[in-house]
Amino acid sequence: MLGKRPVNSGIVTARILIKDLAATPEGPVTVSGWVETVRDQKKVQFVVLRDETGAAQLVHPVPEERDAVADVISGLAQGTFLTVTGELKLDERVKLGGLEVKVADIEIAAAAIPETPIAADSGIDKRMDWRFIDLRTARNNLVFRAQTTFEHAMRTFWIDRGYIEIHTPKLMASASESNAELFEIEYFETKAYLAQSPQFFKQMAQSAGFGKIFEIAPVFRADPSFTSRHATEFISVDAEISWIDSHEDVMKMQEELLHFAISAVKEKHGDAIKELFDVDVVVPSLPFPRIPLAEAKKIVAERGYEVPRHDEDMDPEGERQIAAYVEETYGHEFVFLTDYATSIRPFYHMRDEANPAITRSYDLIWRGTEITTGAQREHRVEILEQQAREKGLKPEELEFYLDFFRYGVPPHGGFGMGLSRVMMLMLHQPNLREVTYLFRGPNRLTP
Numbered sequence: 001m002l003g004k005r006p007v008n009s010g011i012v013t014a015r016i017l018i019k020d021l022a023a024t025p026e027g028p029v030t031v032s033g034w035v036e037t038v039r040d041q042k043k044v045q046f047v048v049l050r051d052e053t054g055a056a057q058l059v060h061p062v063p064e065e066r067d068a069v070a071d072v073i074s075g076l077a078q079g080t081f082l083t084v085t086g087e088l089k090l091d092e093r094v095k096l097g098g099l100e101v102k103v104a105d106i107e108i109a110a111a112a113i114p115e116t117p118i119a120a121d122s123g124i125d126k127r128m129d130w131r132f133i134d135l136r137t138a139r140n141n142l143v144f145r146a147q148t149t150f151e152h153a154m155r156t157f158w159i160d161r162g163y164i165e166i167h168t169p170k171l172m173a174s175a176s177e178s179n180a181e182l183f184e185i186e187y188f189e190t191k192a193y194l195a196q197s198p199q200f201f202k203q204m205a206q207s208a209g210f211g212k213i214f215e216i217a218p219v220f221r222a223d224p225s226f227t228s229r230h231a232t233e234f235i236s237v238d239a240e241i242s243w244i245d246s247h248e249d250v251m252k253m254q255e256e257l258l259h260f261a262i263s264a265v266k267e268k269h270g271d272a273i274k275e276l277f278d279v280d281v282v283v284p285s286l287p288f289p290r291i292p293l294a295e296a297k298k299i300v301a302e303r304g305y306e307v308p309r310h311d312e313d314m315d316p317e318g319e320r321q322i323a324a325y326v327e328e329t330y331g332h333e334f335v336f337l338t339d340y341a342t343s344i345r346p347f348y349h350m351r352d353e354a355n356p357a358i359t360r361s362y363d364l365i366w367r368g369t370e371i372t373t374g375a376q377r378e379h380r381v382e383i384l385e386q387q388a389r390e391k392g393l394k395p396e397e398l399e400f401y402l403d404f405f406r407y408g409v410p411p412h413g414g415f416g417m418g419l420s421r422v423m424m425l426m427l428h429q430p431n432l433r434e435v436t437y438l439f440r441g442p443n444r445l446t447p
Contacts, residue, residue, distance in 0.1 A: 018056045042062065082106055089101070156264075203348070205240060229424070247374060376411070
């Protein structure tokens, strides 16, 4: 009966995920999900029902004396969540998996408003307003399944190699990167700041003797940028390791990590990504190409683009140009740019002994977009204090951080990587909003 739990031959059937229907024998089944489409014809009705694992076709032949099931189906709105009990039948003519469920009973869990606020061709801002509906597509579902696999693979890589996962505080008494791009908040009788990165606390773990650590967690930047690759809150993937000889040790760890994690995504989701995004997931070969920044600028200039002189960094167009060169020359999607100028790196980056004008640091570029900054850190407290002063910082305001180095710390280094940028580039999306569960930017705090 309608509205009751489905019953077949006196046996209540448990809910089956749609992805498991193909391995289920013909007979009574119960499936639950939301209505994607309805074809309400005079003699037969079809419903495409989607759950978190896939979509299935429901069919109901309408009897001459129209029954209650037919009336319910006629009134279904897109997005209605319901449970259906019926007979699973194999039918090779059905495009959705070669099977369908003949409806015997429908139980509506929550009816949707008939008029939907967004459509397939709605703009990104409108879709972001109704993100929970926008996410009800196989394509968007796949984004977060692939992201889950990617994160799990990274954790597997690290844990299998003896790393410790840490969770650092996001409320700070002072800046974690610089005094710019800080979100200030009231904190009882004083002020606090949202963490721009876990940098200081990653290094504290080295002083604590943890050796190798990682964290996957949110960070916050009060950056008024409106580009396709910036957000004010994002998930940062961070790692820090002790007993390194140079930033080369950090790069080696990161390239092996990405090779491992991207391989996992390709193995589990490669076919689905090809079907829904028309993208081939490319597992990068090892090692990644490495180019010093000064040399990269010369290469870009020879390609007809001059990086602005006032910008000692590589600008976005320069990143695209050097990525194109690496693709043409090495057939590789990744490139490490190394040896960044001291003037554009934080005070805690170690400077090169042979050339103090450059740091032992790098950026990792993937398909023309920076996804990572990494470096060997300066671990000698007297040099840290000197470099902080040169950057206009007051060592007395960094006492809690500098204390980490006054009681012994091994040579160490690490990196920070933006998760959404990685997913955006992996799936060839034009904007990280497409691959962020709930985006936060200068003009977006909802939903």
